[in-house]
Structures are given as structure tokens and as C-alpha cells.
Amino acid sequence: MTAFATRYRTALVDGLEIAYREAGDPSAPTLVLLHGFPSSSHMFRGLIAELADEYHLIAPDHVGFGRSAAPATTEFDYSFERLTDTTVRLLDRLGLDRFALYLHDYGAPIGLRIAARHPERITALISQSGNAYTEGFTPFWKVLFQHAEDRAAHEPTVRQLLTAEATRWQYTHGVPADRQDRISPDAWTLDQAYLDRPGNREVQLQLFWDYQFNLAEYPLFQEYLRTHRPPTLVAWGRGDEIFGPEGAQAYARDLPDAEIHLLDAGHFALETHGGEIAALIRDFLRRHR
Structure with a gap:
């Protein structure tokens, strides 16, 4: 095993076993990667391998x-507030006082809550489809907002x-034909396997x-960006x-x-663009440690 190999670890947090991937030298600048729906830390497997030589x-x-x-919804409050607290x-628990945050999808409202509440701990932000502005919502969200108003009718x-x-659509939409073959079918197959576990659909419906x-937190997030x-x-x-x-593009308004x-x-x-994103991150974080 090399010094940069990924380690698959767990920690007990509030009585719950939290799995996490770790790679790189702990004395190097830390980047915390927060995934979205319906994925897991698996979505960062390539990025971790690309950056572990220089970053923790x-x-x-x-x-x-x-x-x-993944406790039942009757045993755990599945809310973004609770997911933030657990993170x-x-x-x-890991002793991480200063770190950059990578925000993707669900990782954005979790990470931005952390940043707004603990700005002194944040060295930088990286957003990949990590929304913080109403401009980012597409027609995809119409049924989800209807569901928020009337769960029974729209469930x-x-x-x-x-x-x-x-x-599978989440992975393949918007990808040019000449890049479709870069998407690993293992990614959506693994995500679906986790979604199909008994009780997990109720977890996702609650979230x-x-x-x-x-x-309602967006004004707070945006104030954090403007101020800090x-x-x-x-x-x-x-x-x-x-x-x-x-x-x-809306990030430019406050930043x-x-x-x-x-x-x-x-x-x-x-x-599809893991190498390009890794290069952007490496250049960016070298200038903002």
C-alpha cells in the first residue's frame, strides 16, 4: 500500500457508525468532500486518487x-440540519480544525451550513453543482416543491x-455523446443498490x-459569502x-x-471531467492554502 492509498474507515458519532474515505498525508492541507443524492463517497474515488499526493x-x-x-425514519431525524450536525x-472527532469544502448537490446545504456557522474553519470552497441560489433550480424541481406542499398527493x-x-439519468443527462462512455455503469448501479435497501426509500422521501x-438558509449562506x-x-x-x-454564475454576485x-x-x-476538475482544484488550492 502506498502512502497515498485510500483508506476505508468508520467513526462512531452519536451512536451511529459513519463511514468515510481518507487519503493523503494528514499534515497536508485538508479537503473535505461532501457528496449528494443518490451517491456516496464513491463519487469521489477518482478525485481522491488524483489529489492524494498533495492533499489530505x-x-x-x-x-x-x-x-x-441508515436507521429507520422513526429512529433518526432525517433533516439537513441533523446531517450537518453529524458531519x-x-x-x-477527526481533529480537523481547518479545511476546504467540496460541495456537490446535498453536500451544498450541509457544507454551507458548516461554513456559515464556523467561518474560521474554512480555507476555501469548491462547488460542483452545489447550489446556493434560487437561480440554480430547474424544472426538475417542480414536482419536489409540489411534494413539499402536499406529500400525499405527490409522493x-x-x-x-x-x-x-x-x-441512471442523473449520470447520463447533459453529457455529450463522445463522453458517455466515460461514465462507469458501476456508479449508478451502486447508487441504486443502496437506494433499494429495505427502508431506504422512506429515508430519501423524508430528505x-x-x-x-x-x-430559507440561502440568505444566510449568501451573507456568509459576502462577508467572509x-x-x-x-x-x-x-x-x-x-x-x-x-x-x-450566481456565485459571482456575492463573490x-x-x-x-x-x-x-x-x-x-x-x-466525465475528473481529470480537468482535479487540475483546476490543484491549481486553485495551491494559491489558497
């Missing part, structure tokens, strides 16, 4: 995702977002419903039909120095 990388699986504990406690439609077809409360001006890199798929490129790159990619841009 930590990629947890949120509660209910990947290899972390902070994990970082505290049958929202459940379609948990099917194998929908999971779908709770997402509405993230929007964290160095920020945005690497976003211009073909993303979940969080559109307008969400990437005029943000480095914004729209890639010819979809929602899971690391699958």
Missing part, C-alpha cells in the same frame, strides 16, 4: 447513504426519482421533503438539468473573485 482528503458517507448507518461532529410521482431509470427548508469572501472555485456542468448553470468554470458535462461532472 476526507469523504464521509452521509447518514442513510453509502456504508454509513461537524465527525470532523471534530407517487416523487417515488419515480428513486427508480433505476432515474438514477426530499426536508429540502424545502434549505431555501472565502476563495471559491466553481466547476459545474453546463448541461446539468438538476442544478442549472445559472446557479454557478466577484470566484473562479467559475462551466464544463461540457452533466450533474455528475467528475465521471
Whole structure:
């Protein structure tokens, strides 16, 4: 095993086993990678391998995702507030006082809560389809916002977002034909296997419903960005039909120095543009340690 090999570890946080990947020298600058729906730390497998020679990388699986504990909805409050609290406690357990954050999808409202509440701990932000502005919402969200208003009426439609077809679409939409063969089928197959575990669909439905409360935090997130001006890199798929490129460009409103790159990619841009994103991150973090 080389010094840069990924280690697959767990930590007990509030009685729950939290799985995380770790690579690189712990004395190097730390980058915390926060995944989105319906993925896990697996989405960062390539990026970790690319950057572990120079950075210390930590990629947890949120509660209910990947290899972390997934208690029933009757036993755990599946909310973005609770996921944030668990993530902070994990970082505290690991002794991480200063770190950059990589925000993807669900990782954005979790990571931005952490940043807004603990700005002194944040060295930089990297957003890949990590939305913080209403401009980023596309028509994809219409049924989810309807579900937030009336769960019973719209749950049958929202459940379609948990099917194998929908999971594969998340990876393949917005990706040019000549890059489709870069997407590993293992990615959506693994995600679907986790979604199909007994009780996990109820977990995801609860988080779908709770997402509405993230929007109330957007003014706080944006105030954090304006006030603290964290160095920020945005690497976003211009073909993303979940969080559109307008969400990437909106960062410039509060962060005029943000480095914004729209890639010819979809929602899971690391699958098709992992090398390009890794190069952008390496250059960016070398200038913002």
C-alpha cells in the first residue's frame, strides 16, 4: 500500500457508525468532500486518487447513504440540519480544525451550513453543482416543491426519482455523446443498490421533503459569502438539468473573485471531467492554502 492509498474507515458519532474515505498525508492541507443524492463517497474515488499526493482528503458517507448507518425514519431525524450536525461532529472527532469544502448537490446545504456557522474553519470552497441560489433550480424541481406542499398527493410521482431509470439519468443527462462512455455503469448501479435497501426509500422521501427548508438558509449562506469572501472555485456542468448553470454564475454576485468554470458535462461532472476538475482544484488550492 502506498502512502497515498485510500483508506476505508468508520467513526462512531452519536451512536451511529459513519463511514468515510481518507487519503493523503494528514499534515497536508485538508479537503473535505461532501457528496449528494443518490451517491456516496464513491463519487469521489477518482478525485481522491488524483489529489492524494498533495492533499489530505476526507469523504464521509452521509447518514442513510453509502456504508454509513441508515436507521429507520422513526429512529433518526432525517433533516439537513441533523446531517450537518453529524458531519461537524465527525470532523471534530477527526481533529480537523481547518479545511476546504467540496460541495456537490446535498453536500451544498450541509457544507454551507458548516461554513456559515464556523467561518474560521474554512480555507476555501469548491462547488460542483452545489447550489446556493434560487437561480440554480430547474424544472426538475417542480414536482419536489409540489411534494413539499402536499406529500400525499405527490409522493407517487416523487417515488419515480428513486427508480433505476432515474438514477441512471442523473449520470447520463447533459453529457455529450463522445463522453458517455466515460461514465462507469458501476456508479449508478451502486447508487441504486443502496437506494433499494429495505427502508431506504422512506429515508430519501423524508430528505426530499426536508429540502424545502434549505431555501430559507440561502440568505444566510449568501451573507456568509459576502462577508467572509472565502476563495471559491466553481466547476459545474453546463448541461446539468438538476442544478442549472445559472446557479454557478450566481456565485459571482456575492463573490466577484470566484473562479467559475462551466464544463461540457452533466450533474455528475467528475465521471466525465475528473481529470480537468482535479487540475483546476490543484491549481486553485495551491494559491489558497
